[in-house]
Amino acid sequence: MYNNKSLTVVKENFFKRFLNKMKSLFKKEEIKEEADTDNYKSETMSRKRDFFDSIRVKENSEIIYLKIKLENGEVKAIDLTDEQIDELQKIYDKEIEEKKNKIIKLKNIA
Numbered sequence: 001m002y003n004n005k006s007l008t009v010v011k012e013n014f015f016k017r018f019l020n021k022m023k024s025l026f027k028k029e030e031i032k033e034e035a036d037t038d039n040y041k042s043e044t045m046s047r048k049r050d051f052f053d054s055i056r057v058k059e060n061s062e063i064i065y066l067k068i069k070l071e072n073g074e075v076k077a078i079d080l081t082d083e084q085i086d087e088l089q090k091i092y093d094k095e096i097e098e099k100k101n102k103i104i105k106l107k108n109i110a
Helices: 014-055 061-072 082-109
Strands: none
Touching (some): 061 082
């Protein structure tokens, strides 16, 4: 007699079903881990970029070098030109403003 194999139901044993379930669970976890690592990598790269942007010297390096020499006493204020004094004044004003803003933020937190 002709037996149609497409109609027969194949029963999987318990262990085979268990293994298939475990495989599917681990595949989902692998995909989730890949997504988490990609997100972590992009987040760390963004944080690194922000950090490097924050420490990058934006003012003229010669003026900053002059400021350091002035603070160490290697150069006297009398020896500076008017342009150098103006540039130093801008740097000091900027530092004062940043410190004032920081103090205001700290007062608001406390």
